[in-house]
Amino acid sequence: MENKYYLSHEEMPRFYYNIMADMPNKPLPPLHPGTREPITPDLLEPLFPKDLILQEVSAERFIEIPKEVRDIYALWRPSPLFRARALEKHLDTPARIFYKYEGVSPAGSHKPNTAVAQAFYNKISGVKRIVTETGAGQWGTALAYGCQLFGLECEVYMVRVSYDQKPYRKVMMNTFGGKVYPSPSDRTEFGKKVLGEDPGSSGSLGIAISEAIERAASDPEAHYALGSVLNHVLLHQTIIGQEAILQMEKAGHMPDLVVAPFGGGSNFAGIAFPFLHLNFTKGQNIRCIAVEPTSCPKLTQGKFMYDFGDTAGMTPLLPMYTLGHDFMPSAIHAGGLRYHGAGVLVSQLLKDNLIEAVAQNQERCFAAGLDFIKTEGIIPAPEATHAIATVIDEAIRCREEGTAKNILFNLCGHGYFDMGAYEDYMDGKLTDAVPEKQVMEDSIRSLEMLQPK
Ligand SMILES: *Cc1c(COP(=O)(O)O)cnc(C)c1O
Numbered sequence: 001m002e003n004k005y006y007l008s009h010e011e012m013p014r015f016y017y018n019i020m021a022d023m024p025n026k027p028l029p030p031l032h033p034g035t036r037e038p039i040t041p042d043l044l045e046p047l048f049p050k051d052l053i054l055q056e057v058s059a060e061r062f063i064e065i066p067k068e069v070r071d072i073y074a075l076w077r078p079s080p081l082f083r084a085r086a087l088e089k090h091l092d093t094p095a096r097i098f099y100k101y102e103g104v105s106p107a108g109s110h111k112p113n114t115a116v117a118q119a120f121y122n123k124i125s126g127v128k129r130i131v132t133e134t135g136a137g138q139w140g141t142a143l144a145y146g147c148q149l150f151g152l153e154c155e156v157y158m159v160r161v162s163y164d165q166k167p168y169r170k171v172m173m174n175t176f177g178g179k180v181y182p183s184p185s186d187r188t189e190f191g192k193k194v195l196g197e198d199p200g201s202s203g204s205l206g207i208a209i210s211e212a213i214e215r216a217a218s219d220p221e222a223h224y225a226l227g228s229v230l231n232h233v234l235l236h237q238t239i240i241g242q243e244a245i246l247q248m249e250k251a252g253h254m255p256d257l258v259v260a261p262f263g264g265g266s267n268f269a270g271i272a273f274p275f276l277h278l279n280f281t282k283g284q285n286i287r288c289i290a291v292e293p294t295s296c297p298k299l300t301q302g303k304f305m306y307d308f309g310d311t312a313g314m315t316p317l318l319p320m321y322t323l324g325h326d327f328m329p330s331a332i333h334a335g336g337l338r339y340h341g342a343g344v345l346v347s348q349l350l351k352d353n354l355i356e357a358v359a360q361n362q363e364r365c366f367a368a369g370l371d372f373i374k375t376e377g378i379i380p381a382p383e384a385t386h387a388i389a390t391v392i393d394e395a396i397r398c399r400e401e402g403t404a405k406n407i408l409f410n411l412c413g414h415g416y417f418d419m420g421a422y423e424d425y426m427d428g429k430l431t432d433a434v435p436e437k438q439v440m441e442d443s444i445r446s447l448e449m450l451q452p453k
Contacts, residue, residue, distance in 0.1 A: 012074070081099070094404040100271060118236075135158075153179070157181055157211045184203055241271045268410070321341065368392050387412075
């Protein structure tokens with residue numbers, strides 16, 4: 001019984017798929033926070049290389065993957081696709097469950113797909129270093145890896161509390177040549193200001209973003225990079241879904257359902273957008289479901305509004321589902337899903353009912369993760385367990401209804417650096433703070449003054 005589907009190097013996709021070309025309603029433009037007029041691409045030039053800015057606004061359907069990038073992808077791509085037969089059996093479901101495994105990459109997640117591409121475009125633009133922020137460390141690790149390949153320096157501002165709690169993530173970034181600083185730091189004016197007010201500050205992603213942007217903007221030899229949310233980041237991840245289509249064809253079972261966890265939208269977009277392309281152009285009706293944590297439910301309980309991409313309010317205003325940039329989710333272990341907003345492309349698709357969203361709570365996700373470990377033998381990243389919980393729900397529904405659906409999900413990363421999280425779950429120490437309605441409503445209401453007239 002076949003349960004592994006590999007592709008040869010020759011079968012690796014040569015183009016990224018740009019969903020902008022096929023969307024029935026194009027996203028609204030990003031706005032300048034001061035004038036609230038659409039921003040012009042040149043405003044982004046101090047922070048990003050031209051090629052990435054062009055990709056950010058492109059409506060071209062297929063964009064060629066540079067040969068230099070494809071040669072590096074070849075180290076771990078095409079990534080394998082598995083059929084989870086043991087999980088099916090455990091659930092006693094007639095559903096067929098498949099998963100695309102991105103944990104085989106050097107950083108252990110899908111993030112190197114964009115990190116390598118971003119490092120390449122930055123290299124040919126002539127800069128010497130890239131500055132970024134990282135929360136739990138997955139993005140910082142991927143970017144450090146990408147930078148080292150192209151001889152770029154990588155400077156990472158890591159949220160102080162993670163820096164102290166997850167020392168091995170820092171060491172991993174160091175092994176890839178990255179320089180890691182706890183944020184807030186005394187290397188920026190903003191960091192010094194925060195430390196002046198609160199010397200013991202444990203930091204936040206918002207503070208780290210502000211520090212990274214300040215460093216990049218004040219250094220002509222540096223650019224800034226983001227690991228999710230932006231259109232070009234989602235674009236680079238579409239290699240995942242394109243490979244998955246070829247692999248599902250080999251398996252002889254195209255999916256009825258595609259499921260992925262949702263932080264800013266990049267791994268969801270990566271697997272789902274190429275299948276949406278089949279919906280748009282081949283009349284298929286594949287359901288794509290994004291799964292977020294109940295502690296940070298921007299897709300299911302947030303509002304579609306203009307909001308800042310960061311907490312400090314330094315980015316352009318983006319039209320997206322959001323809980324408000326001041327919203328502070330509780331400290332769940334799926335750190336990659338604690339973002340207040342959702343990428344612009346995914347937000348527009350959800351608004352147009354072309355994709356679906358559900359929320360899962362943390363305990364349920366870890367329980368689903370253990371079911372997966374027991375049957376399939378891979379320890380999933382806490383983020384990925386959100387997809388697994390939804391897949392199990394759907395597979396049980398298939399059993400009850402007696403329907404044999406094909407379900408595909410993105411196992412976007414392994415959890416081998418997250419033993420502390422699994423330990424807390426098994427020791428019964430997890431708490432799952434679901435935000436109060438009032439807190440979310442207040443945070444969203446504060447956005448009203450940011451909306452264009
Ligand atoms: C960063 C990360 C996420 C969340 O980000 P997306 O852009 O929504 O994919 C999810 N899973 C893993 C393993 C991550 O590293």
